[in-house]
Amino acid sequence: MKNSYFPGCNLKTDAKGFEQSAIAVSKALDAELVEMPEWNCCGTVQTMTADNLMRRIAPVRVLSRASKHVKELEGSQNSVTTLCSMCNSTLKIVNAEVKENPNDLEKINFQLENDDLVYEGDVQVKHFLEILRDDVGYENIAKKVTNPLEGMKIASYYGCMLLHPDKAKIDDEEMPTVMESIVLSLGAEVVDWPYFKQCCGSYHIVDRDDIVNSQVAKIIRNAKKTGANALIVACPLCAYNLDNQQLELEKQGVEKDPIPIFYFTQLMAIAMGLPQKVNHFEDNHINPKPLLTELGLIEEKK
Amino acid sequence: MSYDYIEFGQTEKEFTSKIEEISGQNIFSCYQCGKCSAGCAFSNLMERTINQTIQLVQLGQKDKVLESNTHWVCASCMTCTVRCPREIDVAAIMEAIREYTLRYEAETIERLDLPEDLLKKIPNIALVGGFRKKSEL
């Protein structure tokens, strides 16, 4: 099976380890992510206004190009796959909106004329987590595990965008299980914690890092209290806030003993014994290697 | 106990309608249960709670709504939206108040003045998201 894959901007910059580990994992599980051609930024945050079509053009352009790609890609289902949960939510919401409002879609399509494209509202948007749950299946993930993550106690951090709003959610918004199920199939321990979707402060990192810091402190304290030694995420912005701001809090003397933040695909790559270079751990702010080495999950490089 | 006397005329009604128009929501559906404020992770930082803000929008009290930091502290997490028992897209109302300011009162917004090293460091989705929510860009 092949999946048309929309990377979004961050997967090519801060989150290379997310993209490359996901691609490696997808190949190993016979659900390969194949990058769609000529994609553009989806706009990151979807507009919640009822009257602004301009902000909906970029996502529709992505969808129209994806719909072309899925037709050309052999063995592909009629869906485009995302890794970043913000892209996922923006594309899903706009996709649902234009299906509900054919008049809006017509106006937007008019803007795509120079591209010789029309979007017919015919493609589905899926997060890679949905592919893993619905198409691959947890037992097939477990079968590929050669290096079970014994000793890892993982708090799954969904953040807001995987679960809100109804049009975008990939799982039950108050009691999701997809990330935990993957954690279990990798042989790690699941931590049950209430802060799994407490917002990290998101884009406030731009000019109000105080807001982000107070959220990160609450989230991390709760994760530690419930015994977690690592967090997994599916969003490059959650990742940055939880990772870098823990170090800021440490500098400020507010928090100590930061715990590493992983993209869920990085841990899958380790458990499945895939080459370590796909993880790009050099981009992590809190170095995850000491924990992984201590637990004997990776070889220490001399 | 003190009372706050308010004006309620055409100007006030216009503000209410504008917020309804931008958000696409019927603001009068709100019955002030307070669930949105109770579940918001940022309520402690807001000068006025979300349901108080909504009531002021119902009453068209533009100045009071705009002078509070509530809508700027909102991080668009949409927890309120998925929990509102009246199925109001509450986050869209926060967005509409931001948009109102950005569209009609942009001069009241402080420009984001960001240091070079921050620009290099933070993820691009933070920048695109931040600018879209907080500036006229």
Ligand code: SF4
């Ligand atoms: S949750 Fe809905 S009905 Fe309740 S106060 Fe908030 S907006 Fe009003």
Ligand code: SF4
């Ligand atoms: S969308 Fe805004 S107001 Fe609603 S819960 Fe999230 S931060 Fe609070």
